[in-house]
Each structure stands twice: as structure tokens, then as C-alpha cells.
Amino acid sequence: MAQTLTEKIFSSHCGRKVHAGDFILADLDLVMAHDTTCAWALEPFYQIADRVFDPKKIFIPFDHAFPSPSVAMSKLQNQIRKFADEQGIPITYDGVCHQVMSERLINPGNLILGADSHSPTGGGLGALTIGVGSTDAAIAMATGKSWFRVPQTIRVEITGDLPRGCYSKDVVLTVAKEIGSDGANYRVIEYTGPTVRSFNVPSRLTLTNMSAEMGAKAAIVAPDNNTKVYLKENSRLIEFDEIMSDPEAHFEKELRFDVSNLQPMIACPPDIDNDVPVDQVEPEKILVDQVFIGSCTNCRIEDLAVVYKMWKGKRVKEGLRAIITPASRQVYMEAIKRGYVEEFINFGAVVSSPGCGPCLGRSGGVLYDEEVCVSTSNRNFEGRMGSPKAKIYLASPATAAASALTGIITDPRSFVD
Numbered sequence: 001m002a003q004t005l006t007e008k009i010f011s012s013h014c015g016r017k018v019h020a021g022d023f024i025l026a027d028l029d030l031v032m033a034h035d036t037t038c039a040w041a042l043e044p045f046y047q048i049a050d051r052v053f054d055p056k057k058i059f060i061p062f063d064h065a066f067p068s069p070s071v072a073m074s075k076l077q078n079q080i081r082k083f084a085d086e087q088g089i090p091i092t093y094d095g096v097c098h099q100v101m102s103e104r105l106i107n108p109g110n111l112i113l114g115a116d117s118h119s120p121t122g123g124g125l126g127a128l129t130i131g132v133g134s135t136d137a138a139i140a141m142a143t144g145k146s147w148f149r150v151p152q153t154i155r156v157e158i159t160g161d162l163p164r165g166c167y168s169k170d171v172v173l174t175v176a177k178e179i180g181s182d183g184a185n186y187r188v189i190e191y192t193g194p195t196v197r198s199f200n201v202p203s204r205l206t207l208t209n210m211s212a213e214m215g216a217k218a219a220i221v222a223p224d225n226n227t228k229v230y231l232k233e234n235s236r237l238i239e240f241d242e243i244m245s246d247p248e249a250h251f252e253k254e255l256r257f258d259v260s261n262l263q264p265m266i267a268c269p270p271d272i273d274n275d276v277p278v279d280q281v282e283p284e285k286i287l288v289d290q291v292f293i294g295s296c297t298n299c300r301i302e303d304l305a306v307v308y309k310m311w312k313g314k315r316v317k318e319g320l321r322a323i324i325t326p327a328s329r330q331v332y333m334e335a336i337k338r339g340y341v342e343e344f345i346n347f348g349a350v351v352s353s354p355g356c357g358p359c360l361g362r363s364g365g366v367l368y369d370e371e372v373c374v375s376t377s378n379r380n381f382e383g384r385m386g387s388p389k390a391k392i393y394l395a396s397p398a399t400a401a402a403s404a405l406t407g408i409i410t411d412p413r414s415f416v417d
Helices: 005-014 037-048 071-087 097-104 119-125 134-143 168-179 194-198 201-214 225-233 278-284 301-311 329-338 340-347 397-406
Strands: 023-027 030-032 058-061 111-114 128-131 145-149 152-159 187-192 218-221 253-258 265-267 275-277 290-293 321-324 372-375 391-395
Touching (some): 005 152, 097 201, 097 329, 119 218, 119 225, 128 218, 152 168, 168 253, 201 225
Antiparallel strands (some): 265 275
């Protein structure tokens, strides 16, 4: 019987051929828990084990609140450091977990658990990277295994050339509008089609990252030559099978989107699927207090290049707070090398250390009552970035950059060559 890409990866990790609906116990290639979720995993871990199954297959990044913004957070991080020292696990301080994992650790065909809801990000490399809670992460760290009910797959085919001013973020916001905030619950979204195949891995990571906002258990793009290019750029090109879904594979649902006439999109608060073209919002002249260009969704070097080109020779709107948080140390160093960081500061922006802080309202850009933020992140529900009375609009780096220049929500096409 034909299999989806997801079914093939699960099969290779449990030793038998499986299909959607089967219950399995599978071996894991990697387990991730960060500076919040790892702390919550310690008590359940010690209830079942004294040692992790393999310290080389445990990844602990400090990214959600690092450097620590409070005594309470410092206490949690201290507990994790003691655990990591005891187990022989190095702690990483190099940026957002999903970005660092994509750069260094995730390989096509992998099965990975991450104690973070945006773990589906790694599917842009052709892996199954699945988000779980801290208790499941604790069991995985102890045993190297996890149980699953093999999910159904929703196939999303993207065709057409992206118009000027549109990017993968605009594509996935369009998909989210169709699927809804819970339309992919316990499903895998498989992105395919000529447009997706033309995307580089960073653009694919944006698609898979935002799939978590549709309820997806995971999201994936079949690995191909563009995957090889990304691995080579990160000095870890390996041999891998270009696995893909069989032509006769069963999908629970198949959706098709032609993006030839796509417009820059924006998700209006407070829902991820409240998506409209930016030019429908622009006439409202919504004043923007803060622009956040960061997170695991959109702050790779390709995103910063878009912002740099749009801001060159200009300054951000007086009084507006423009915060840029590179996704990883590697991205930060490349941005310094290219001269972006110095120019961003000259343009009037704040460039902060790699991490998640502003995205979840933990530090580095917390919003107050009634403030408006245009963010390149992935969530705009009430209270996500601080005050529950603040308003968050999600958009591409281009739309965020344009809005930073004008001080109102702005269609980026007038600033994009």
C-alpha cells in the first residue's frame, strides 16, 4: 500500500510499515527542551530515570529568556545547568532553538521531539519535528522513544510565481486563512508544488513554522537539491534519500493555491486566520508603536537582507520602536559581516541578541495597553507580547519594514524594487 512521506518516516523509526491511524513506539533521533520547558521536565524525568538515554541526542538551548530577565527565570536556568552538568549535556546559548537546530542538527528523514509548540519548523528540512509537553520530553530524554498515533496528512500544493513584495510568509498566511487556527489538529501538513520546490530552505522553514498555528502536529517539505544546498552552506552536507510521498498515497485532504496574484498579507488581531491583504488595512492609517523583526518565523539572513534593502538611505519613523532580533548567533555574525547591523542602528533600530524574548512578551520589547505592533512572528492572540490590551499584526519582514518607515501599517510594494 502506498505511503505518505510522513508514514515513511514513522515506518523507518519503528521498524515496520505503518499508515495513518496506527499506534506505534518509535525511536527518536533528537530530543530538545529549552530554558523553560526543560525545567518543567526535570521532576518527571527523575521519577523514571537517573541518566538520559544518550547525552549526544539531547539538545538544551537557552533562548526563551536569555540573558535571564528575572530572579525567577535565573532559578529555573540554574536548575537546568545543574541537570545538564550532571548528565554531560552542553547548553547552547546561540539563539532560537528551531533556527539553531536547523543550522546544526536536523537532517532529512529525522524523527525529533521538541518541548516547544513551534517544533514543526524543522520540517522545512524534510524531517518530522514534533512539539510535545515537558512530561513527554522527560520520558523521551529517559528512553529515547515516544509513542504516536500516526497522523493523517493534509497535502497543500502551491503553484505560481510570487509577485513583487510577496514572500513565503504571505503564502502561509493565505493557507492559514483557508485551514483556520484548528483545521490541522493532529495532522501533518505536507507542502508541495512547483512554488514550494523553488523555495530555499529558509522560506520553507517559514511555512512549516506557521503550521503550528493551524494546529498541525508537524509540517514537512520533501527534501531535495535545495535541502542539499542548505546543508552544504551550513558545512554539514550528508547523503540522504530524497524521500517523498508515493503518487497513490492517501491524503485526508488536498488543497491547492495559485499564488500568481497573491498580495502582501497581514494577520489582524487577535487570530492567526484573520488574514487580509495589507492594502485593505493601509487606508485605516493604523498607527504603529513597535515593529518586531525576529522570531523562529522570520529573522534569518534572507529576511534581514529584505529589510536592509528597503531601509537603505532612510530612517525608521521618529518615535517608533523598531526591534531586530536575529534568529541565531550565525545569522547575527553574518549580518555584522554584511554591514547590516551597523546600518540598522544608523537607521534608528535596536538590534538585540538572538533569542525569543520579544516574541512571547518575556523581555526586550514587551507591549503596553493599546499599543500596536507589526511583528514577523507567528502569534497575535491577546497577551502574546505583553498586555492583553495590545494589538499584534503579523506580517512578512517586508511589510514590517515598510510600516517602520511610515509609522502606519503599510503595503511594502511601494518600497520593494
